Structure formats: C-alpha cells, structure tokens
Amino acid sequence: MHEISIVRNVFETLQETYPDKFERITKVQIEAGLLSNIQPILIQNAFEALIVEEPALAEIELEVILLPIIAHCDACDRDFEVKRHKFVCGCGTPSKNIVQGEELQISRIEFLENQL
Numbered sequence: 001m002h003e004i005s006i007v008r009n010v011f012e013t014l015q016e017t018y019p020d021k022f023e024r025i026t027k028v029q030i031e032a033g034l035l036s037n038i039q040p041i042l043i044q045n046a047f048e049a050l051i052v053e054e055p056a057l058a059e060i061e062l063e064v065i066l067l068p069i070i071a072h073c074d075a076c077d078r079d080f081e082v083k084r085h086k087f088v089c090g091c092g093t094p095s096k097n098i099v100q101g102e103e104l105q106i107s108r109i110e111f112l113e114n115q116l
C-alpha cells in the first residue's frame, strides 16, 4: 500500500527534524497536489494503521489538503487550473508546464505550547 509508506515517511521525517519536540506535535498538515494521486481517506486509513504500531501517534491530528493542478501558459503568460486532465489554457494553447499539482509536502506543524 502506497499510502502507508507516505505516512510512515512523513513521521520519520518529523522525528528526524524535531528530535526534541516530536512528542509535542499536536497537528500535521500535508499538502498534496492532485497529480500525486493522494487520496485523503486512504492517508487517514494508513495513519490509523500506523497508530496501531505506534500508539503515541494517536495524539497527533493529521490533515491532508489537496492542491489543484496549475499549469502555466507561455502564450498569454498566465497560470490556469487544469481540470479533468485538460492541459489547455483559456486562450486555447495547450501547455504541460505544470507549476503546481505534483507536490507532496508537510506544509504545517503545530506543537503543544511549552508548559512551565
């Protein structure tokens, strides 16, 4: 299953990046472009499965934001949204110059406030 390795990878990255603060993470937001074929429900299912292995992760909320596909048209020098895999600008010029839609990245992390 593709999604479980993505989720595992996200938390491994966070563990490496924030070794001191990892336990205080309350929320993680992931941005996934539509071309990455990420399905939020499958990510949530994979996260549930990972929590069974690592119960400490149950404290964390995981949110997936889907980003639309945006391509750039050189003819009119504008960005346009690609819908239904139609890579054609409003001006009629085809373009596969993708500027957004392939990414899969951690976009936001929230930590529990320091408690004195």
Ligand SMILES: [Zn+2]
Pocket: 073, 074, 075, 076, 077, 078, 089, 090, 091, 092, 093
């Ligand atoms: Zn155009």
